[in-house]
Amino acid sequence: xxxxxxxxxxxxxxxxxxxxxxxxxxxxxxxxxxxxxxxxxxxxxxxxxxxxxxxxxxxxxxxxxxxxxxxxxxxxxxxxxxxxxxxxxxxxxxxxxxxxxxxxxxxxxxxxxxxxxxxxxxxxxxxxxxxxxxxxxxxxxxxxxxxxxxxxxxxxxxxxxxxxxxxxxxxxxxxxxxxxxxxxxxxxxxxxxxxxxxxxxxxxxxxxxxxxxxxxxxxxxxxxxxxxxxxxxxxxxxxxxxxxxxxxxxxxxxxxxxxxxxxxxxxxxxxxxxxxxxxxxxxxxxxxxxxxxxxxxxxxxxxxxxxxxxxxxxxxxxxxxxxxxxxxxxxxxxxxxxxxxxxxxxxxxxxxxxxxxxxxxxxxxxxxxxxxxxxxxxxxxxxxxxxxxxxxxxxxxxxxxxxxxxxxxxxxxxxxxxxxxxxxxxxxxxxxx
Amino acid sequence: xxxxxxxxxxxxxxxxxxxxxxxxxxxxxxxxxxxxxxxxxxxxxxxxxxxxxxxxxxxxxxxxxxxxxxxxxxxxxxxxxxxxxxxxxxxxxxxxxxxxxxxxxxxxxxxxxxxxxxxxxxxxxxxxxxxxxxxxxxxxxxxxxxxxxxxxxxxxxxxxxxxxxxxxxxxxxxxxxxxxxxxxxxxxxxxxxxxxxxxxxxxxxxxxxxxxxxxxxxxxxxxxxxxxxxxxxxxxxxxxxxxxxxxxxxxxxxxxxxxxxxxxxxxxxxxxxxxxxxxxxxxxxxxxxxxxxxxxxxxxxxxxxxxxxxxxxxxxxxxxxxxxxxxxxxxxxxxxxxxxxxxxxxxxxxxxxxxxxxxxxxxxxxxxxxxxxxxxxxxxxxxxxxxxxxxxxxxxxxxxxxxxxxxxxxxxxxxxxxxxxxxxxxxxxxxxxxxxxxxxxxxxxxxxxxxxxxxxxxxxxxxxxxxxxxx
Numbered sequence: 001x002x003x004x005x006x007x008x009x010x011x012x013x014x015x016x017x018x019x020x021x022x023x024x025x026x027x028x029x030x031x032x033x034x035x036x037x038x039x040x041x042x043x044x045x046x047x048x049x050x051x052x053x054x055x056x057x058x059x060x061x062x063x064x065x066x067x068x069x070x071x072x073x074x075x076x077x078x079x080x081x082x083x084x085x086x087x088x089x090x091x092x093x094x095x096x097x098x099x100x101x102x103x104x105x106x107x108x109x110x111x112x113x114x115x116x117x118x119x120x121x122x123x124x125x126x127x128x129x130x131x132x133x134x135x136x137x138x139x140x141x142x143x144x145x146x147x148x149x150x151x152x153x154x155x156x157x158x159x160x161x162x163x164x165x166x167x168x169x170x171x172x173x174x175x176x177x178x179x180x181x182x183x184x185x186x187x188x189x190x191x192x193x194x195x196x197x198x199x200x201x202x203x204x205x206x207x208x209x210x211x212x213x214x215x216x217x218x219x220x221x222x223x224x225x226x227x228x229x230x231x232x233x234x235x236x237x238x239x240x241x242x243x244x245x246x247x248x249x250x251x252x253x254x255x256x257x258x259x260x261x262x263x264x265x266x267x268x269x270x271x272x273x274x275x276x277x278x279x280x281x282x283x284x285x286x287x288x289x290x291x292x293x294x295x296x297x298x299x300x301x302x303x304x305x306x307x308x309x310x311x312x313x314x315x316x317x318x319x320x321x322x323x324x325x326x327x328x329x330x331x332x333x334x335x336x337x338x339x340x341x342x343x344x345x346x347x348x349x350x351x352x353x354x355x356x357x358x359x360x361x362x363x364x365x366x367x368x369x370x371x372x373x374x375x376x377x378x379x380x381x382x383x384x385x386x387x388x389x390x391x392x393x394x395x396x397x398x399x400x401x402x403x404x405x406x407x408x409x410x411x412x413x414x415x416x417x418x419x420x421x422x423x424x425x426x427x428x429x430x431x432x433x
Numbered sequence: 434x435x436x437x438x439x440x441x442x443x444x445x446x447x448x449x450x451x452x453x454x455x456x457x458x459x460x461x462x463x464x465x466x467x468x469x470x471x472x473x474x475x476x477x478x479x480x481x482x483x484x485x486x487x488x489x490x491x492x493x494x495x496x497x498x499x500x501x502x503x504x505x506x507x508x509x510x511x512x513x514x515x516x517x518x519x520x521x522x523x524x525x526x527x528x529x530x531x532x533x534x535x536x537x538x539x540x541x542x543x544x545x546x547x548x549x550x551x552x553x554x555x556x557x558x559x560x561x562x563x564x565x566x567x568x569x570x571x572x573x574x575x576x577x578x579x580x581x582x583x584x585x586x587x588x589x590x591x592x593x594x595x596x597x598x599x600x601x602x603x604x605x606x607x608x609x610x611x612x613x614x615x616x617x618x619x620x621x622x623x624x625x626x627x628x629x630x631x632x633x634x635x636x637x638x639x640x641x642x643x644x645x646x647x648x649x650x651x652x653x654x655x656x657x658x659x660x661x662x663x664x665x666x667x668x669x670x671x672x673x674x675x676x677x678x679x680x681x682x683x684x685x686x687x688x689x690x691x692x693x694x695x696x697x698x699x700x701x702x703x704x705x706x707x708x709x710x711x712x713x714x715x716x717x718x719x720x721x722x723x724x725x726x727x728x729x730x731x732x733x734x735x736x737x738x739x740x741x742x743x744x745x746x747x748x749x750x751x752x753x754x755x756x757x758x759x760x761x762x763x764x765x766x767x768x769x770x771x772x773x774x775x776x777x778x779x780x781x782x783x784x785x786x787x788x789x790x791x792x793x794x795x796x797x798x799x800x801x802x803x804x805x806x807x808x809x810x811x812x813x814x815x816x817x818x819x820x821x822x823x824x825x826x827x828x829x830x831x832x833x834x835x836x837x838x839x840x841x842x843x844x845x846x847x848x849x850x851x852x853x854x855x856x857x858x859x860x861x862x863x864x865x866x867x868x869x870x871x872x873x874x875x876x877x878x879x880x881x882x883x884x885x886x887x888x889x890x891x892x893x894x895x896x897x898x899x900x901x902x903x904x
Contacts, residue, residue, distance in 0.1 A: 042478045055477070062471045064478060159703075163477040168702035195480050197704050272702060275512050278521030279475055283575075291572060299514060322512070322697035331699060 002026040005034060005076035013101045013110070015119040018047050019079035028074030030188060035070055036120045036129035039080040040087060041172065042161035043067050050163050051083040051095035051113075054286040054306040064161020065193040066130065066172050073188045081116030081129060083137075085308045086277065087165040089113050090140050090379055091370060094310045099367060102145055104405060108364040111144030113137040117175050118145040127176060128185045132162060134170040135265055136359075136383025139395035142175055143359035143407025146397045148182045148424065149175045153415050154390035155200045158193030164276040166269035167198075169387040179396060179425040183208050186417070206418045208425035213247030215423060216352040222258040223357025223382055223409075231401045236358040239398035239408040239427060243356070246426050253348040253355060257341035258385060264337035265384040266377060267321050267330050274318030277311070313373065338388045345389045349413045354423055358382055359395040359407030382409065392417040396424040398431070434664075435633035436657055438599050439591035440649075442606065443584045445559065445623040446490045446615055451581035452558045453481035453524065458582055461620070465564070465576035473581035475519030480703050483508075487583040488531075488709055490615040491556050493716055494585060495532030497609055498551050502532045502710045506555075508701040513694050517561040517575055525557035525586075527698040531707070537609070538723065539601045541594070549602050550590035557584050585615075591629065596653035599628065603646045604745070608722050612747050630656050635664065636672040640684050643677045652677040655684055725750055733761035742769040748783050749773070755788040759795045767795060767808075775812060779820050787825055790815060794828040803832060804887050806879070810835070836885075845882055845891075849898055852877045860899055871896060 005023045009016070017039045025032050037043060040050045042060035044067075049055045063071070070077060084094040092115025093099040100115040102108040103123040110119045114131030118141030121129050131138040133151035142149025150173045157172045164170070174185035183206060190204035219240060224233045244250055282289030282302040289298045304312070321330035348355055361382060370376040386393035391411050398408035408427065412420040451458055454472035471479040495502055509527035535551035559582040564574040587606070593599045607624065610616035617623055626649050631637040638660070640652050660670050675684040720728070722744050729740040729750075743753045743765065757764045772791065776783060794811060797803045803811065811831045819825050826834075852874055853860055862870035875891050 042476075048477075050477075058477070060471075060476065060478070062476070062479075159478075160480045161478040164703075166702075195482055197480065197482060198702070271699060275510050275522050275697070275699070278512060278514065279477070279519065281514065281521065283516060284519075285477070295516065296514065319697065322699055324695045324697075327697070327699070 002074075003032065005032060005078065007034060007076070007078040009120075009125040011125070013103050013106070013119045013123055014098055015081055015100050015116045015123065015125060016079040017049055017051065017082050017095075017097050017116070020046065020077060023076035023078045025076035026071070026074045028072060030070065030184070031074030033075050033128070034078045034126045035075040035185070036079050036081045036117055036126045037067065037070075037077055038114050038117050038129070038131050039083055040132060040163045040165070041067060041130060042163065043077060043080065046077070046080060048080065048163070049096070050087070051085045051097060052280075052307065052311070053096040054280045054282075054303070055163075056096075056286050058285045060161070062161065064172075065158035065195060066189040067161065069188055069191055070130075075188070078126060079120075081114070081120055083116055084113035085311050086163070086273070087113040087132060087134050087137055087170075088273070088310050088314050090136065090376055091365060091367075092116060092141070093367065093370075094308050096308060101367065102364050104144075104146055105364070105403070107366055108404065109144065109367055109369075111141030111360070111364060113141075114149070114175065115141045115145075118142055118147055118149065121145070121147045121175050121177055124177075128181050129175045130172055130185070130189070131175045132170055132172050133383075133387065134166050134269060135380050135387050138173045138175060139359045139383050139393060139407065139409060140380070142395040143397075143405060143409075144364035146405030147175055147177055148179050148394065148396050148428075149173065150182050150186060150394045150417065150421065151386060151392065152186065152190060152204075152417050153392045154387075155198050156202060156204065156392070156415065156417060157190050158196040158199055160193055160195040164272070166272040167276070168272060169265075169269060179208055179394075179421060179428050182394075183421050183425070186421070190417075200415070202415050204417060206421065209422050210426040210429045212243065212423050212426045215243070215248040215354065217243055217248045217250045217423075218253035218348050218352030218355040219250050220253050220255045220258075220348070220355060220357060222255050227378065227381065228358060228361040229363070229401065232358050232361065232363070232406055235399045235401055235406045236356070236408055240356050242427055242430055243423065246430060248423075251352050253352060255341065255344040255348065255355075255385060257337065257344045258381070260337040261341055261385050261388060262377060262381055264334040264341070265380070265388060266317070267334035268338065268388075270314045270318030271321045271331050271334075272318070274315045274322065277307075277315055280307075282306075310373065341385055342389045345385070345391060345411075353412070353416075354420055355411045357409050359409040363401050363404035363406065386411050390414060392420050394420045394424045396428055398427070434661065436594055436596075437591045437631050437633060437637075438593040438596070438653060439629045440587075440589045440593070440599060440602065441627040441629075442587040442589075442603070443559075443625045443627075444587065444610060444616055445620065446487050446583040446585055447617045447620075448484055448486045448490060448583055450484055450486075452484050452487050452556065452583035453581055456581065460578040463578065465574070465578060468578045469580070473519075474577055475521075475580075481524060481701075483704060483707075484583060487556060488707065489712070489716070490583075490613075491531050491554060491585050492709060492713055493613050493615055493718065494587070494610065495535065495554055496713055496716050497613055497718055497721060498535035498537060498554070500532035500535035500551060500554065502713050503529065504708060504710050505529065506531050506707045506709070508556075508704045508707070509698045510701050511696045511698055513696055515560070516573070517563050517580075519561060519577060519580060523558060523560060524701055524704070526555035529706075530555035531709075537589075537602060537605055539598065539605050542597060547592075549592045552588040552590050554585055554587045557586060558582070559584050591631075596650045596657065599653055600646070600650040603649055605722070607646065608745055608747070612719055612721055612725075614719070628653055630660075632657075632660050632664065632670070635660065635670040638670065638672065639674045640677050641674055641687065643679075645679065648677060648679050651682050652684055655682060659684070729753075733757055733765065735762055735765040739765040739769045742773065746783070752783050752786070752788055752791075756791045756795060759792060760799050763799060764795055767791070767798070771809060771812065775816055779816055781816065781820055785819050786816070790825060790827055797828060797832065801887070804885060806888075807832070807883070807885050810883075845878060845886055846894075848878055848881045849891075849895055852881070853895070853898060863896075863899060
């Protein structure tokens with residue numbers, strides 16, 4: 001039943017950067033299913049911009065491993081979704097192609113950086129989409145738009161073809177309206193790829209099971225304390241109550257390393273980004289560099305002009321953090337803090353099977369509300385720990401505050417993505433019924 | 434004033450594919466940018482995948498140089514902007530190299546054996562290559578065929594005391610690499626050297642990117658003179674990086690210490706740490722130059738000098754072993770002295786010489802079917818034909834065609850008589866007791882017989898003839 005899918009959506013939320021009007025598809029598990037792909041995942045023959053002017057016009061000659069898997073499974077790749085420039089943001093407002101709006105409330109941001117994928121799913125333009133999550137970029141927009149988003153265990157999904165922002169933190173993951181669809185997409189993309197040396201050969205072949213009796217759920221105090229909107233805290237506690245009703249037990253746990261999580265995260269991700277983004281110099285990608293200038297000057301001018309302010313800020317922060325004489329104080333310290341958080345989670349997972357908390361400390365911001373970078377960084381506090389620890393984390397809708405969606409975040413042991421999916425599925429089935 | 438020299442040598446490892454992708458490394462005569470893929474082009478999103486063979490080759494070198502292989506080593510990114518560097522960082526190894534602490538034995542300037550300590554060896558990727566279009570063009574071109582070729586960087590301690598020692602060290606290292614079969618020395622740019630040089634008590638200067646290993650001695654000799662002259666004039670040597678201009682044989686200032694790059698090294702997050710210490714035991718090393726030299730002396734009874742020359746190049750040593758059987762000492766003289774000299778003169782490679790022919794020639798010499806002088810003539814004829822690419826005629830065939838077989842007494846008796854008759858003064862001098870006169874007469878006969886006569890035998894016959902004449 002191979003064929004072509006006509007795709008001409010009413011993209012009133014600016015969810016897509018590129019749409020494919022005629023999307024070919026083939027036989028397979030996802031035959032004919034429309035799948036949107038975040039615009040930082042390489043697609044052969046389809047422009048891939050990372051939401052940046054510096055990559056405008058770049059058409060990759062090769063497919064990311066996950067895109068090849070999607071095509072093999074029969075999926076129709078219908079377009080490339082909007083995102084914060086190079087994934088740097090939590091609102092999709094830093095995109096060079098304009099912000100995406102939240103389908104639940106058009107005056108609100110969809111979250112980010114995978115805001116386009118979340119909006120496309122929430123608006124019903126596609127049943128499922130790929131996002132990427134470096135510090136919450138799948139879970140944040142999933143929570144804000146009221147959809148399901150899974151950040152897999154680090155090393156479970158190939159990053160080959162994912163245009164790197166922070167290699168040691170990020171994973172490609174599924175976004176969908178239901179846990180079942182997210183799980184379906186996950187079982188297509190989580191397949192071993194020898195190109196990615198940081199990957200383990202642990203394919204995901206799982207159908208969610210809504211059976212969680214006896215599951216031990218850790219509730220970390222840090223996820224319900226300072227900075228978290230009390231109404232969100234209450235909504236999420238109620239959701240944890242639903243898990244208890246289904247036979248799970250709750251245990252208080254603590255992640256003391258959380259107090260250094262944001263600082264560590266921003267040092268590591270900006271350091272890696274400063275290196276990853278150095279190749280965009282106008283020689284091979286995007287508008288051409290001015291060859292009349294000396295090349296260093298030409299690189300500098302072009303990068304200043306074509307990178308947005310948030311990307312420039314992070315490149316400069318990362319360059320500083322890695323500089324001789326400072327690397328010990330910043331980069332090395334951040335690695336220590338990262339290990340502390342990993343150990344905190346290891347300790348917690350000796351007592352519990354999953355850890356539950358809110359995905360975001362607030363509901364979706366108003367468009368233009370977060371003008372100060374630091375307050376935007378602070379909103380990542382509940383999502384970055386899973387990236388630092390490399391553990392799987394899912395966000396599943398669990399109610400509303402002020403009419404806006406709230407996400408329940410469930411984190412698990414490394415390579416126990418199946419378990420967080422099952423817990424999310426059990427919750428979803430219970431509240432839907 | 435003591436000269437202190439340390440070297441950093443970049444060696445292209447002769448693997449079939451590149452360090453982090455499956456592209457072929459054999460691009461020698463191919464068009465630019467035909468041996469590339471998303472990985473070695475550094476396309477966004479492409480991930481490196483480590484070539485196991487390159488790691489094995491690196492470990493082979495480490496084992497041959499008696500190095501320690503740590504439990505864990507690690508790749509790191511060296512960040513800098515340059516148009517030939519497609520990712521704007523080079524994947525290399527920084528504070529956790531593949532192997533540390535080894536030695537290479539060389540001869541010092543007095544002919545004594547000395548050890549040069551090896552600090553470390555590590556793996557890294559070669560960048561692409563800029564091609565500057567001649568004729569006032571406003572642009573340069575980039576060829577990424579070289580991008581991702583595996584390099585082994587070998588760093589020495591500052592243990593060398595003269596440019597000559599540095600050259601001997603490089604010769605030795607190169608021989609070891611060739612013995613290990615991890616390196617193709619015929620390839621342009623396959624061995625590149627950065628040299629650190631200082632005069633005791635003065636600042637250190639780094640001379641970068643010397644692409645021929647013969648250039649190293651030239652560059653260092655120039656630097657010693659330059660630095661000594663500076664000090665003699667009461668000036669100071671400034672710490673800086675200098676470039677070697679191969680054509681002019683001089684070094685020029687490239688950048689001062691203040692302008693040094695900050696490479697912002699950090700561990701490469703796309704590769705796992707390397708745990709290969711337990712691979713070392715399984716690596717079989719071939720017989721290395723020192724062992725082979727000692728064996729040649731013991732097994733073939735040849736001199737230290739011949740053994741050293743013959744084992745200085747594995748291809749030459751193999752060749753010798755193929756022809757040694759007839760008479761190892763005779764073969765050593767002919768291969769190490771005569772043949773090698775004739776090859777160098779013609780800029781020919783030993784690979785172009787059929788060992789069977791040399792065996793045949795040695796047979797003729799051994800049985801005294803031809804004289805040494807005629808043997809050299811046969812050899813030259815043969816090599817000239819090989820060099821022209823003509824079919825290689827055998828020594829016997831050449832000898833017959835040219836009539837170079839050893840002349841017998843009866844054959845050259847008339848010639849001897851003629852020479853005696855034509856040189857009465859020399860005959861007189863000989864009779865007067867001047868030994869040199871006999872040599873002159875023998876030389877004249879040799880000339881007439883085109884070297885076919887045995888000079889010792891001839892000496893006896895000429896003196897007999899003159900003596901008989903007197904009686």
